[in-house]
Amino acid sequence: MIGGVRLREEKRSLGEQAYLSLREAIVTLRLKPGQMVYESELAELLDMSRTPIREAIRTLVVDDLIEVLPQRGMKVSLISTTKVEEARVIREVLEIASLKGGIDRWKNFSDTHDELAAVVESCLAWQKRAAARGDIKDFLDADEAFHRAIVMVGKNRTLQSVVGQMRAHLNRVRVLSVGKLENFDVLLDEHNALYQNIKKGDQSEALSILMHHLRRLVTDMPLVQAAYPDYFTS
Amino acid sequence: MIGGVRLREEKRSLGEQAYLSLREAIVTLRLKPGQMVYESELAELLDMSRTPIREAIRTLVVDDLIEVLPQRGMKVSLISTTKVEEARVIREVLEIASLKGGIDRWKNFSDTHDELAAVVESCLAWQKRAAARGDIKDFLDADEAFHRAIVMVGKNRTLQSVVGQMRAHLNRVRVLSVGKLENFDVLLDEHNALYQNIKKGDQSEALSILMHHLRRLVTDMPLVQAAYPDYFTS
DNA sequence: GATTATCCACTTGTATGCCAGTATTCTCTA
DNA sequence: TAGAGAATACTGGCATACAAGTGGATAATC
Structure with a gap:
């Protein structure tokens, strides 16, 4: 475990593999909202029997x-706009509480924070590279x-x-807005600003940036829904 | 759907039934922390094949x-004290945010709130009856x-x-403290006070009561852990 | 007596077939 | 021509059988 980011498990069952594959396909909209899928079809696609597919589906x-x-x-x-907004609210509330509880402790720089800082900085570098290439999927991964x-x-x-569970719902919308409504450079600047303010212990400013950051979805979602009405519940 | 409390689904698969049965058994400690269980044993216990058991286990x-x-x-x-404390924090943060967002709206009494009020009041009556009988399980259900x-x-x-997912973790500890460390009458009073303050729109007082209520577990958990060390991770 | 190898009983992981439910299509009759 | 009923093709739910992994017990060896 490094800086809270879990290392990849080496040995996963077929069911676990199926789950990760299908979840990724759904969140990135390769499996589109509203699309019909079937156990036997997914089994063939992922080259396994129905049993691990059924486990993943559960x-x-x-x-x-x-x-x-x-x-x-x-x-x-x-995509349910109600569900997305509910998930966004939960994410906001929890992330704010998390930062409130943690920024004060950040001031007491320990080895643990060194590790976390290293991970955060590598993610910022990763985003920058993805943005330079215009790679939306890679940018979202970062x-x-x-x-x-x-x-x-x-x-x-x-x-x-x-919060990770909540983000899955938000990301189905963001896949459609990052690169278009959500400008790479703006997102990068906000991430950098958030991190810099955490580092210097400016809780008030960090929270302000975070809330602004998370509320962009509120503005974007109606536009995304207008552009892709078939992806949304009525 | 009445007042947000989901009506019981009439038709559940065996897997869904198994999940509810096993979850209840775990949360009420009928299946004890650390106890080994086996698919075929659970299948026999619940009178079904391993397939729905495996679904529930997933x-x-x-x-x-x-x-x-x-x-x-x-x-x-x-039971992990770290996990319980993390779940408690999440519950507290989310419930507080929920009340903050909702108490103001409560003032505008609508039919929706009539329904919610009816459910809350029936739960308070249910708790009172359970407490009178000294029925811990029934009290916890209420x-x-x-x-x-x-x-x-x-x-x-x-x-x-x-929040419901978080409460499952808290309740494994509370099963051991309600009736002993947690006095019925005190809990009843707090629930009543919380509800009365919500009704009259006193957000500050309602939140104060809720936080006090939820923090009792912080005090109780070390005592429960001392009494039942085998139930806890080291 | 300690160590190592082998065996076996147990488990979960996975594949597959059968059953029952659902919706569409086809046929018959008025 | 339209409506009702039967047939059919498809699905997920579930049971069962087989494969593979694990750890304890036992035997063999030093």
Whole structure:
């Protein structure tokens, strides 16, 4: 465990592999909202039997990313603006609380914070490279790693996990807005500013940046919904 | 859907039934922390094949309530004081945010609030009856329903669900303290006071009561751990 | 007596087939 | 031509069988 960012498990069951593959496909919209999918089809796609697919699906149902229609098939969940806003609120509340609890402790620079700082800085560099290439997917991966790291300022692994679950819902919308409505340079500047203010212990400023950052989705979502009405619940 | 408290689904798969049964058994400590359990044993116990049991277990693993030891069996997760404290913090932060967002709206009494008020009041009556009988399990069920309802003051279903997940961890400790360290009458008074202050829109007082209420666990947990050391991680 | 290798009983992981439910299509009748 | 009923093709839910991994017990060796 380095700076709260969990190292990749070396040995995963087929079910776990299926879960990660399918979740990634849903969050990046390769499996589109509203699209019908079938157990046997996914089994063939991922080159395994239905059993591990079913295991993965069980967890994706818990994540609210797939909806099972018994004996009919399954549907990738449509994006619910209510669900996205609820998830955003939860994320905001938890990340703010996490930073409030953690920024004061950051001042007492320890080895643990050295590790965390290293991870955060590598994520910022990764984002910069992705932005330079205009690679939206890579940028979002780096964005995800950055926020996963930042939230560990508050040293609460369970909170990190809950916020990660919420981010899956937000990212289905952000995939459609990053690069268009969400400008790379603006996002990079905000991430840098957030981190610099954490480092110097300016809690008030850091929280202000974070709230501004997270509320962009509120503005963007109606525009995304207008552009992709089929992806959203009515 | 009445007052945010989801009506019981009439038709559940065997896997869903298994999940609810096993989760309840874990949270109420009928399946004890650290206890080894086996798929075939649980299948026999719940009178079904291993397949729905495995489905239920997948979700219990996500809940962090069961730990699979591949090819060896499974273990009911030991209670981690770190995990309990992290879950408590998340619950506190989210419930406070929910009430903050909702108490102001409560003043504008609508039909929706009439329904919520009815549910809350029926839960308070349920708790009183359970306390009168000294029925700890029943009291905790009513407590659970009460808090599930109260949190819907903020009208965020996703938040309600996340807080419910957190409460599972807290309740494994509370099962051991309610009736002993946690006095029924004190808990009843606090629930009543919380509700009365929500009704009259006194946000400051309601939040103060809620925080006091939720922090009792901080005091109780070391005592519970001392009394039941085998239930806790070292 | 200690160490190492082997075996076995146990488990979970996975594959597959059957059952039952659902929706669409086809056929028959008025 | 339209409506009702039957047939069919598809699905997920579930049971069961087989594969593979693990750790303890036992035997063999030094």
